[in-house]
Amino acid sequence: MERNFSKMNKEKAVIVFSGGQDSTTCLFWAKERFAEVEAVTFDYNQRHSLEIECAKNIAKELGVKHHILDMSLLNQLAPNALTRNDIEVKDGEEGELPSTFVPGRNLLFLSFAGVLAKQINAKHIVTGVCETDFSGYPDCRDIFIKSLNVTLNLSMDHPFVIHTPLMWLNKTATWALADELGAFDFVREKTLTCYNGIIADGCGECPSCKLRKNGLDEYLKNRKEFSR
Secondary structure, three states, rough: OOOOOHHHHHOEEEEEEEOOOHHHHHHHHHHOOOOOEEEEEEEOOOOOHEEEEEEEEHHHOOOOOEEEEOOOHHHHOOOOOOOOOOOOOOOOOOOOOOOOOOOOOHHHHHHHHHHHHHHOOOOOOEEEOOOOOOOHHHHHHHHHHHHHHHEEEEEEEOEEEOOOOOOOHHHHHHHHHHHHHHOOHHHHHHHHHHHHHHHOOOOOOOOOHHHHHHHHHHHHHHHHHHHH
């Protein structure tokens, strides 16, 4: 597929990067569109420190400058299954949010990414949030991103543009995008999505692994349809 991103290719972007399937797919997406991409990963004493190592390794392999910012305060403020080993990973029941929801995480991550972007003179901020497969997280919704985009612009008087390449894609379509970007095997083999800290296909049991696997199976079954 022929692409023409001549205007954006002259500009710089910051990507909020966890080393997972979604953010890695977005990293390949950003590298194709911008002259320069820098990644930022947030250390909030998350359940698995391997997540940060995975992000570091991917950034290094792809030649992307990588910032790791201390966000340990978030761990103190928001006890949940991603910040506490003694809290079970489980889906929400009767309209409740999953135990993996970290209140304010995307608000803080994108705000700090905006501060970093301003310092390095980057206009674009890329994030892998998705309203289609968002598990009910309110800070993955398009309306939140649009609202925060305005707020960031006003707060720093800087013309930020927040990009959400996966906003309307389910996991099947996300695998298709990775394949289109020539990153299918890389994303499948080198990313960490699993809540139990297992790289690649993961544990196969946690909600994140099940979502990833269901999307992968569906994509592989219909791969020819996506390539048309």
